[in-house]
Amino acid sequence: MELHPVQSTGPQETFVLNLGPQHPATHGVLRVKLTMDGEFIKDAVIVAGYVHREHEKMGENRPWDQFLPNTGRIDYLSAMMYTHAYVGAIERACGIEVPPRAEYVRVITSELNRISSHLVWWGAYLLDLGGMTPLLYAFDDREKILDLLEALTGARLTYCYYRVGGLAEDLNEGFVEGTRDFVKEFRPRLKMFRRLVSENIIFRKRVEGIGIIDAEMCRKYGATGPMIRGAGIPYDVRRAEPYSVYPELDFEIPVDPAADSMSRYKVRMEEMEQSLRIIEQCLDRLPDGPVMAKVPRVLKPPEGDFCYATEAARGRFEVRIVSTGKPIAHRVRLRTPCFGNLSLFEEAARGMMLADGIAMMGSLDLVIPDIDR
């Protein structure tokens, strides 16, 4: 494998290049101030905060359950997993037992959400690299998931379907059949995606050996999700800190030791396959029964600190709540995966060519409101 040289031999003159805040490759309003030495990035400074909304303060000035819709708007592409972490934290604090049917439905909808999120990433990433067609294929399949979830929750993107103690309502008619149909249709499509893109020589030349982010760097920066799995370490919150019904399910954690952009790509592609497996198992085992536990009208978690983490599409999302036993939170801390994943960009991009830097940034799968909150 041929690596690009990391140092130029040209004259020692640099210039500043602004990437963003309205650049399509930053996937949102993110600005990167690049000091360029010709085609090479000498220094990169991230300027974030353009879509900062102070969610954590909003958590402190309203009753516990009324903050729930906010959590789906942090990373708008994986709203299910985010609401899951927040309701999970309150359930853990209050000791609420969630009925098994609700837990299974949570897992099914979360995994559907993960696939739809990865499809957006897949299409947008290849668009960054110059391929228009995959985006159209990806959104075709994503549309089916959005239709299923829209019929169920009423929302297409910022779902607020989970409640403290269960779900807002039971599955609608046709959801189970619709999901089974989707799983059946999507498997061959995933194979087709692989044939279309993964083996493509132009694509491989752009990503293989580019943007090496090894496990040590992930550890120092707290990067999680496909970043750490793409560096060869099988860390997945669904296994490391088991929650919901994931311990009962049979699935693998895809890893790839190459630690380059290609390995992060491969990990996400394999994750969609595993999500399909999880959905199938849950549909087979879906128990009958209530979808809501008995929950007090006014939530008053006991005093103390409680953490609850879920594996969102981009990595570990964690809610840390500090309660003083009142109906309003004392502190809601949202630990978002993109924050840690992007913070290493400044170090990792140093010495790369600009086009490779874009290829690496795309492989981080950024959602900017997730960083800014």
Place this chain on the structure above:
Amino acid sequence: MSRCPDHLFERFQELFPAMEMDTPAPPEDSVGNEDGADAAEPRLPPPPPCRKTEHAKVGYDLDAIVEPHQIEAAAKLLDAEGFAIDMVTAVDWPDAAQFELVYDFMHFQAATRVCVRTRIPRDRPEIATLSHIYPGANWHERETAEFYGIQFTGHPNPIHLLLPEDFVGYPLRKDFKPQPDPLLEP
């Protein structure tokens, strides 16, 4: 059940023995104890400086309370053990006139989570930075600094991360009052 390895627990106990605290630490797991009482009154004896916790109940395996000057030592110990940084944050306790700083660490292989806390006075909020040990702490500390007005001494780049550069005030402090919008209220 705590998944904290014994050697780490013993090392923490040895390094950070029980210490004197001016005001009681936040009471842990005290369900329904003096609900709604004035927080300034001493309520419960301070918790042991280092204890194993049940992951299924609170979400972390080891809860260590250290003194502010010990935070670097704790981070170095966890770094040597192969822990990754999870997050750095603060909690405002105006009644006790203190900021609580919370440092969370996670382990990718052992799946252990460690929570290290310390408390600093509210009128002199200063603590050493960890960004030379964990570069990932850099952003977390910048965020904590701009929202709470806590100074991280030795921080390489102490500027606003998420807030506008001309923003005045510390929004996550409990006594923060937003400035009136000049466009709405002339």
